Amino acid sequence: MTHLASLVRKLSGLRLRSQTVAAPALSEKTTVGNADAAPAIANTALAKNASQAQTAADKAHAPSPFRKKRDTSTLKEAKGLRRSAKVTKIHRVADTGTTTQNEPQHHIVVNGHNAQRTAHIGGACKNLHNLSIPCPDPTREERIRDAHQNRALKLVRQEDWDKLIAMITTADRDRSLTDGGMSVAELMAFGARADVVLAVEHALVDRTPEHDAPMLRGIEALEYVLAEYPDNYVIGCIVAQAHIDIAWAWRGVGWDVEIAPRNREAFDAHFARARDIVVSFKNMPENSALLASTACALLRGDNYSTESVADRYQALIDLNPKNISSLRALGTHMLPRWYGSYAALELEARRTAARTTSEWGAGGYAWVMFDAITVDDKACAQLDLPFFIEGLRDIVRHRPEPHTINLLAAYCANTMGQAYSGNDAADHTRAQIAACADWIVREHLTELHPMIWAHAAQGFANNLRVSSPSRFAAAGQDDALRIIAGLFKREIAEGKRIVFTDQGPVATAA
Incomplete structure (x- = not known):
């Protein structure tokens, strides 16, 4: 456990409480041989063969001596702080479009007699007339993502690591995705580390943690789990990602010059430990894809060349080209503010489109440019607009389910349609993209998926802190209804009623 001792020494000034977890006796540990397991919140690669995964699954059903003998007081103590917290992360896209019978299905009806959920429509929609659109709460995609995260969270709380490893390994090997394109392996990996990470985030929420806040106890417990499974890449990814998440919790979202020395020290120490874990598995x-994604998440602080960053992402994309998270992240990291240049951004977007033609058509170009052109005016001004719009149409053709449609509509109408910067070339491009809505x-x-529209209004910022999800979603709903009503203003002015069906909107006589 020298690596853990080193981390504790690095963070000695941050350690607010000296209590630690007793290390389990090495003679009592149980190791899962070569069984590797899967879903975590990064985008990496595949695992072992099917027989190995089945072996791990079989072991998961047997009583675990590891669970009985290991002192788990630290992990239980950390998870207790956030046991009531809902493990939900808002990441990326998609849904199948089908609604199950047990999925709540609300209709927003404006100026109708049987309006439901109209209390949140607000002043922005006062003048809407005869607009009716289904608004599932939660959406199918949200329920699927929550189910994967909570399944992993439950297994961790039950100390059933063997079963968790088997499930994540299988999802990683099969490149399993939700209907909206989110990696199942990543979702489960997030659920597995949620108690530990959320406890630290909770302690750091006001940047001045309490004296007895458990800043290290949870991650120490995960490190002991890694010691029990030293050759298992799934556990390695979970622990490395926990260190990365905790590092960013310490750092916050400010500029480098605004970060306190103590917080920067914690950020560097956790990142260094995560890097050591990933390097130990030697790819x-x-x-x-899970391991590859975790490696990409470590792109911070070192002097990486543009080519090395691009190659790392392209290797990840080749493993799971239907996972759009890695395509979007590639575009962001190709900006000059990170590791690339405008020429490199254009080159990698076109290379990605060529390599993912069978999955996305021209959509690979659009996904790589998706976030980059929202935050950089010059990248937006230099965009190949016809190619990008062709990519939008190909995305819809390949993934026509409601989550992705809401994502694209909100992106065009809200993220791009409301982002005018004064750069004439960039604003012209954004106006053309907004017209695609x-x-x-x-x-x-x-x-309608209000949460997607709410995030679109904030530029899909991953570091966004939402104090009230209900009010946040209500704001997105207001924006969506206002924009949709504007698109149908001619029909509404003629007194027609716009009803959204499974086949799309229909204008009928009021």
Whole structure:
């Protein structure tokens, strides 16, 4: 456990309480041989073969001597702080479009007699007339993501690491995705570390943690789990990602010059430990998207070349090209403010489009540019606009489910449509992209996902802190209804009623 001792020494000034977890006796540990397991919140690669995964699954059903003998007071103490917290992360895209019978299905009806959920519509929608659109709460995609995260969280709380490893390994090997394109392995990996990470985030919420806040107890417990499974890349990814998340919790979202020395020290120490864990697996297994994604998450602080960063992302994309998270992250990291240049951004977007033609058509170009052009005016001004719009149409053709349609509609109408910067070339490009919201909504929208629209208004910022999810979603709903009503203002002015069906919006006589 020398690596843990080193981390504790680095963070000695941050350690607010000296109590530690007693290390389990090495003679009592149980190791899962070569069984590697899967879903975590990064995008890496594949695991072992099917027989190994089945072996791990079989072991998961047997009583674990590891669970009985290891002192788990630290992990239980850390998770207790956040036991009531809902493990939900808002990441990226998609949904199948089908609604199950047990999925709550609300209709927003403005100026109708049987309006539901109209209390949150607000002043922005006062003048809407005869607009009715289904608004599932939660959406199918949200329920699927929560189910994967909570399944992993439950297994961790039960100390059933063997079963968790088997499930994540299988999802990683199969490249399992939700309907909206989120990696199941990543979702489960997040659920597995949620108690530990959320406890630290809770302690750091006001940047001045309490004297007895458990800043290290949870991560220490995870480190002891890694000591029990030293050759298992799934546990390695979970622990490394926990260190990365905790590092960012210490750092916050400010500029480097604004970060206190103590916080920067914690950030560097946790990142260094995460890097050591990932390096120890030497990119094995080579076909693990989970491991590759965890490696990409470590792109911070070192002097990486543009080519090395691009190659790392392209290797990840090749492992799971349907996972759009890695395509979008590639574009962001190709900006000059990170590791690239405008020429490199254009080159990698076109290379990605060529390599993912069978999955996305021209959509690979659009996904790589998706976030980059929202935050950089010059990148937006230099965009190949016809190619980008062709990419939007190909994305809809390949993934026409409600989550992705809401994502694209909100992106065009809200993220791009409301982002005018004074750069004439960039604003012209954004206006052309915003105009795409019309055909996306008219031809493909079947239901409304307010949370996506709310995040679109904030530029899909991953570090966004939401104090009230209900008010945040209500704001997104207001924006969506206002924008959609604007798209149908001619029909509404004629007194027609706009009803969204499974086949899209229909204008009928009021």
